Amino acid sequence: xxxxFLVLILLIALPLAEIxxxxxxxxxxxxxxxxxxxxADSDMMVVLLxxxxxxxxxxxxxTVIALPLAWVMVNTRLGRWRWLxxxxxxxxxxxxxxxxxxxxxxxQKNGYLEQLAPGxxxxxxxxxxxxxxVAIMSLHLYxxxxxxxxxxxxxIGGNMExxxxxxxxxxxxxxxxxxxxxxxxxxxxxxMLIFVKTIAEFGxxxxxxxxxxxxxxxxxxxKYISSWPIDFGKATSLSSVLLAxxxxxxxxxxxxxxxxTFGLVGGKGVRRSSIRGNGWLQWVAGIYVVLLLxxxxxxxxxxxxxxxxxxxRGIGLAWNNFTLDFYKELLRWNSPSMQALMNSLWLxxxxxxxxxxxxxxxxxxxxxSKSRGQRTIxxxxxxxxxxxxxxxxxxxxxxxxxxxxPVPLYNTYxxxxxxxxxxxxxxxxxxxxxxxxxxxxxxxxAGQVFGAKPVYAFRRVLLPLIVPGMLAGWMMTFTIASRELxxxxxxxxxxxxxxxxxxxAQFEQGQVSLGMAxxxxxxxxxxxxxxxxEAAGSKRKWASP
Amino acid sequence: xxxxxxxxxxxxxxxxxxxxxxxxxxGCGSNKxxxxxxxxxxxxxxxxxxxxxxxVYTAGPEGLANNLIKEFESQSGIKVETFQGTTGKxxxxxxxxxxxxxxDVVILASLPSAQGLKKEGLTLAxxxxxxxxxxxxxxxxxxxxxxxxxxxxLGIAYNTKLVTTPPTSWSDxxxxxxxxxxxxxxxxxxGSALDFITGYLSDKGDGGWSLFESYKANGVAxxxxxxxxxxxxxxxxxxxxxxxxxxxxxxxxxKGEPIDIVYPQEGTVVSPRPAAILKSTKHEENAKxxxxxxxxxxxxxxxxxxxxxxxxxxxxxxxxxxxxxxxLLKTDWTWMGEHGTEVTDKFTKLLK
Numbered sequence: 102x103x104x105x106f107l108v109l110i111l112l113i114a115l116p117l118a119e120i121x122x123x124x125x126x127x128x129x130x131x132x133x134x135x136x137x138x139x140x141a142d143s144d145m146m147v148v149l150l151x152x153x154x155x156x157x158x159x160x161x162x163x164t165v166i167a168l169p170l171a172w173v174m175v176n177t178r179l180g181r182w183r184w185l186x187x188x189x190x191x192x193x194x195x196x197x198x199x200x201x202x203x204x205x206x207x208x209q210k211n212g213y214l215e216q217l218a219p220g221x222x223x224x225x226x227x228x229x230x231x232x233x234x235v236a237i238m239s240l241h242l243y244x245x246x247x248x249x250x251x252x253x254x255x256x257i258g259g260n261m262e263x264x265x266x267x268x269x270x271x272x273x274x275x276x277x278x279x280x281x282x283x284x285x286x287x288x289x290x291x292x293m294l295i296f297v298k299t300i301a302e303f304g305x306x307x308x309x310x311x312x313x314x315x316x317x318x319x320x321x322x323x324k325y326i327s328s329w330p331i332d333f334g335k336a337t338s339l340s341s342v343l344l345a346x347x348x349x350x351x352x353x354x355x356x357x358x359x360x361x362t363f364g365l366v367g368g369k370g371v372r373r374s375s376i377r378g379n380g381w382l383q384w385v386a387g388i389y390v391v392l393l394l395x396x397x398x399x400x401x402x403x404x405x406x407x408x409x410x411x412x413x414r415g416i417g418l419a420w421n422n423f424t425l426d427f428y429k430e431l432l433r434w435n436s437p438s439m440q441a442l443m444n445s446l447w448l449x450x451x452x453x454x455x456x457x458x459x460x461x462x463x464x465x466x467x468x469x470s471k472s473r474g475q476r477t478i479x480x481x482x483x484x485x486x487x488x489x490x491x492x493x494x495x496x497x498x499x500x501x502x503x504x505x506x507p508v509p510l511y512n513t514y515x516x517x518x519x520x521x522x523x524x525x526x527x528x529x530x531x532x533x534x535x536x537x538x539x540x541x542x543x544x545x546x547a548g549q550v551f552g553a554k555p556v557y558a559f560r561r562v563l564l565p566l567i568v569p570g571m572l573a574g575w576m577m578t579f580t581i582a583s584r585e586l587x588x589x590x591x592x593x594x595x596x597x598x599x600x601x602x603x604x605x606a607q608f609e610q611g612q613v614s615l616g617m618a619x620x621x622x623x624x625x626x627x628x629x630x631x632x633x634x635e636a637a638g639s640k641r642k643w644a645s646p
Numbered sequence: 647x648x649x650x651x652x653x654x655x656x657x658x659x660x661x662x663x664x665x666x667x668x669x670x671x672x673g674c675g676s677n678k679x680x681x682x683x684x685x686x687x688x689x690x691x692x693x694x695x696x697x698x699x700x701x702v703y704t705a706g707p708e709g710l711a712n713n714l715i716k717e718f719e720s721q722s723g724i725k726v727e728t729f730q731g732t733t734g735k736x737x738x739x740x741x742x743x744x745x746x747x748x749x750d751v752v753i754l755a756s757l758p759s760a761q762g763l764k765k766e767g768l769t770l771a772x773x774x775x776x777x778x779x780x781x782x783x784x785x786x787x788x789x790x791x792x793x794x795x796x797x798x799x800l801g802i803a804y805n806t807k808l809v810t811t812p813p814t815s816w817s818d819x820x821x822x823x824x825x826x827x828x829x830x831x832x833x834x835x836x837g838s839a840l841d842f843i844t845g846y847l848s849d850k851g852d853g854g855w856s857l858f859e860s861y862k863a864n865g866v867a868x869x870x871x872x873x874x875x876x877x878x879x880x881x882x883x884x885x886x887x888x889x890x891x892x893x894x895x896x897x898x899x900x901k902g903e904p905i906d907i908v909y910p911q912e913g914t915v916v917s918p919r920p921a922a923i924l925k926s927t928k929h930e931e932n933a934k935x936x937x938x939x940x941x942x943x944x945x946x947x948x949x950x951x952x953x954x955x956x957x958x959x960x961x962x963x964x965x966x967x968x969x970x971x972x973x974l975l976k977t978d979w980t981w982m983g984e985h986g987t988e989v990t991d992k993f994t995k996l997l998k
Binding site: 206209210211212307308311312314316324326327330331333412413414415416417495498499502503504511512590591593594595596606608609610611613 | 701703706728729730731734735739741742743745746805867868869874877880881882883898901903905987998
């Protein structure tokens with residue numbers, strides 16, 4: 102545990118400390134009040150509140166989408182289609198600024214909706230509002246909550262619900278008194294991650310938010326970090342406010358979590374509930390899933406694919422304006438785009454694998470967060486998720502490029518991998534922890550009774566039980582790492598690109614179609630890879646509980 | 647008893663994880679070592695071999711930067727590492743690397759930023775640069791700290807399908823027929839938009855604000871950086887961009903998009919793109935050679951091919967309006983450099 106602690110200090114606490122020093126060390130002298138002065142600016146309060154309000158609304162939005170979906174996937178026949186799992190991840194694989202651009206292109210004046218159905222043009226005006234922004238972000242983030250809720254629902258299994266049903270409890274009562282309390286711990290974790298992701302999100306506020314004039318903290322922070330005079334001090338002061346609000350949410354969540362954690366995985370083998378939906382319920386469930394996929398994937402991807410196959414974007418949707426030239430240009434062997442694609446692939450493979458190992462280790466060290474030390478590790482391993490990526494990345498540069506740093510990691514591929522690992526290790530930790538805390542200690546005692554050595558108990562008892570959590574964490578990390586933009590822009594060695602920076606560069610250069618085509622290819626590639634993995638994984642006996 | 651067994655077990659698991667992790671990191675380590683030696687070989691330590699490397703951070707357009715660097719590499723035999731990004735990204739990277747700088751030369755798309763770098767003492771003066779005397783005096787440093795080797799002019803870009811008679815004056819954009827149809831790039835994200843606003847104000851004085859107030863009243867929207875402001879005009883969601891960067895518009899027009907640009911008759915602002923050597927450079931000679939190259943005839947030709955204004959006044963562009971054809975406001979770059987932050991704040995608050 103001590104070792105885990107030290108690794109976390111090096112990876113996460115030190116870069117953040119560098120940032121903190123920046124925010125109080127102005128003009129060569131120590132000024133403790135500097136961060137507070139930045140905040141005293143009255144406008145900042147308003148911006149902070151908008152960030153928090155957005156976070157709350159997106160939690161609501163994702164819950165409304167993910168909770169029914171998780172229930173449907175566990176309790177109806179749709180659950181047999183494992184590939185759907187991957188499909189549900191697609192919105193999350195889409196870089197947020199691309200997804201938002203897809204929505205904008207669809208809804209704006211003379212946009213695709215108006216070209217397809219001129220009668221519906223009134224919808225556009227209503228869409229460019231705060232509600233639209235919440236919808237876009239919820240549709241982007243719901244897979245997060247869904248994966249956690251589904252995992253928890255599966256672990257609950259049928260027994261408890263059946264027991265209640267035998268006693269004559271109707272569905273609403275069963276949900277309220279059996280499922281909801283058992284779900285609360287996973288939901289709390291998911292809601293917290295959603296909140297943190299939302300208020301630290303940059304892509305949607307900068308594309309869609311700017312358009313409707315909705316300012317949030319990240320766009321303010323970005324202003325200080327990207328236009329002359331660059332002021333890391335101010336940016337970090339604002340970040341520490343974000344950090345503080347995230348910590349508060351984390352604290353509430355950890356209290357809830359400690360109160361509502363139950364030993365659900367008791368070794369009896371989980372059986373699906375026999376309370377299955379009848380015919381019409383299956384139909385409703387099916388329609389719900391199809392509608393959700395149409396809205397969360399259909400609309401944005403229609404725009405993205407349309408934009409990537411247009412000769413001239415000023416002409417719009419027309420068959421004689423269709424071309425595949427951009428794809429041909431991208432897929433030429435040894436072209437810069439191919440290299441960028443390959444870079445993304447192996448960098449995110451390496452990063453997610455290292456993050457998987459580190460994250461599992463941390464999660465096991467955290468255990469049930471009984472001791473103070475364990476809770477500190479829990480907090481430390483979550484921190485990267487609470488700070489806007491760009492701020493943490495600056496901290497990492499400050500640390501790893503400082504003259505006294507003995508390891509010459511900066512400006513190498515290693516630095517990129519390290520950055521991804523630091524940014525995304527919280528996901529593995531959360532997923533594994535969520536699986537781990539629900540394992541009944543009796544299982545280990547049973548192993549002990551039969552004389553299992555610790556190594557054996559780890560291999561044969563714990564590992565099989567947390568593997569689904571590990572896999573989910575790995576998939577998440579791989580998915581996000583392969584589209585990471587903000588960190589990559591700052592940290593990639595000169596003359597090197599990943600698919601995300603390539604896309605971004607194309608947008609900057611006015612080659613929107615080329616950028617969109619690259620987005621389609623890279624998301625497609627990620628999806629394909631995950632489907633293959635899932636197919637391979639489901640043959641293993643422990644892959645699905 | 648229970649606690650004890652659990653702890654024992656946990657130690658065991660931690661050990662296993664530590665071992666696997668160690669092995670994995672060792673694997674990565676060896677990979678990295680190989681890369682490092684490769685990188686070191688490329689870098690060519692000055693002590694042993696002739697210094698043949700240079701690191702350039704450059705703001706777009708990407709095609710031009712690539713062409714310039716390719717030609718310079720083949721001419722000089724120097725290997726150039728490049729980082730391309732917006733001026734803001736480059737400045738942020740410089741700041742983050744401050745304690746251990748990597749870049750030797752920067753090319754920015756914003757003159758006030760270069761003035762700022764000079765003021766902070768981060769630039770290296772190179773007054774002997776060849777052809778520097780042919781640069782426009784207003785845009786380059788007399789002491790040779792930065793050289794504006796190219797420039798863009800700002801105008802009104804419009805969608806030719808939506809606007810049949812283009813406006814001729816900045817104030818035309820406040821007409822009711824264009825209500826809610828105009829974008830302006832955000833000066834906190836676009837250096838050239840800031841140049842346009844401060845440039846306009848430096849000519850008109852405080853009275854100049856009335857133009858932007860009338861823009862606000864007419865629903866002019868701030869829309870990200872230059873390309874983000876221009877894109878909706880290409881797709882027809884908006885009709886015009888005020889303060890549009892001309893070379894981007896020329897490029898889209900050359901592709902065949904329904905778009906064109908006009909320079910209002912009362913005059914506009916030119917946004918220079920300065921190059922500077924950083925004081926921290928470890929490859930001073932190469933950096934100087936690169937500046938000389940940027941000011942040479944072939945490099946200036948590449949600039950004009952990319953539809954930018956050549957920095958040298960004696961080189962003419964062929965496929966775009968030349969400086970003589972563009973009506974100019976009387977801009978005061980010293981005033982503009984000093985009042986950038988203040989104007990940005992006021993402007994973004996006004997248009998919000």
